[in-house]
Amino acid sequence: MFDFLRNPRALASRVIAVFALLWLAACQPGGMGNTGQRIDTSAPVKVALLVPAGSGNSGDETLARALQNAANMAIADLQGVRIDLQIYNTAGQPAQAAAMATKAVDNGAKIILGPVYAQSANAVGLAVASRNVNVLSFSNNTDIAGGNVFVLGPTFPNTANRLVSYAARQGKRRIMVVHEQTTAGEVGAQAIQSAIARNGASLAGVSSYPFSQQGVVDATPQIATQVKSGNVDALFLTADTAGALPLLTQLLSEQGVSPATTQYLGLTRWDIPPATLALPGVQGGWFAEPDPGLQAQFVARYQAAYGSAPHPIAGLAYDGIAAIGALVKSGNPNALTKQGLTQPSGFVGVNGVFRLLPDGSNERGLAVAQVQNGQAVVVDPAPRSFAGAGF
Secondary structure (H helix, E strand, O other), X not given: OOHHHOOOXXXXXXXXXXXXXXXXXXXXXXXXXXXXXXXXXXXXXEEEXXXXXXXXXXXXXXXXXXXXXXXXXXXXXXXXXXXXXXXEEOOOOHHHHHHXXXXXXXXOOOEEEOOOOHHHHHHHHHHHHHHOOEEEEOOXXXXXXXXXXXXXXXXXXXXXXXXXXXXXXXXXXXXXXXXXXXXXHHHHXXXXXXXXXXXXXXXXXXXXXOOOHHHHHHHHXXXXXXXXXXXXXXXXXXXXXXXXHHHHHHHHHHOOOOOOOOEEEEOOOOOOOHHHHHOHHHOOOEEEEEOHHHHHHHHHHHHHHHOOOOOOOHHHHHHHHXXXXXXXXXXXXXXXXXXXXXXXXXXXXOOEEEEEOOOOOEEEOXXXXXXXXXXXXXXXXXXXXXXXXXX
16 A cells, blocks of 8 residues: 555554544444433433453554543543443453443343444444443444434534535635545445535536555546646545555646645645655644643643553543533433433533434534644634534
């Protein structure tokens, strides 16, 4: 594939791999009739945390520890709420995840937080749907959302909508979509096109390329020709930093297309790893990210407590506990039902404001950042409530 990226981007590859696995193809979501467990507000509420430990993969073990650490941080921050957190290891496998979920419910769990990977989250949802238990998975795959399964991970539709909305307000309304010929690329492209329609922008074209170095090289001239036709204000790229983004932006620039002439929008984070921000081809581009101020606070607190930086998705465990804690604190015995989980006002976590939607997906308050001189500079702050800009 992209051989020139292997060594300098080893860390990024591992990070992006986790994000990709969050939404691997899955079966049908859990039963649509689920409402959720009633709770006894006078007693500690049992919450099952499903983590990918036990797989023998060092990355899974690191991620499992980070998720558990972040969940414990959130519990310590709760005021007047008693959470009995129970940890179950899934080994990153759907069958074991389903078995652990069943065991957790047998042990009295009222809600399940996790697991990480989409196929495992789907299996868990199916396993406990008949038990009327909701699942807050760490996946970002909206294909598995619905019924008793919610996804906490950042979704393509949410990111696409935030960026298209901002671009349209800046007069960048004619948007061309460029995506890789992979499942992720196809899903991302569809999310962007839906966001374009939703925000009154116009689709200026769609182009794709095979997910290989040669595929990018061969496709770039045609993409550049289409962009330079004069009917494109912005180029929305699905490429990520561990894949085609460095090569694609370099080649487009060489073909006379750059953020200086055509606004680039990125569906993925362009600041992981930070070295990506130094690439000449991404200068001036926009991407979306969680509230960087809140993120920095979380990273600092986590590092002080555990001696290392948190895994990039560890904050999802904190957010899940924060949401559960806020609902339990209300004293409503139906707090963890679907109606409670999808309250319109949402919740506040270490990644900013977020809310769970009735279809099982989520909406997060994201900032829009621009790459300026090798730095990510916020040009439109993340909203702090769902009455703010960007929603």
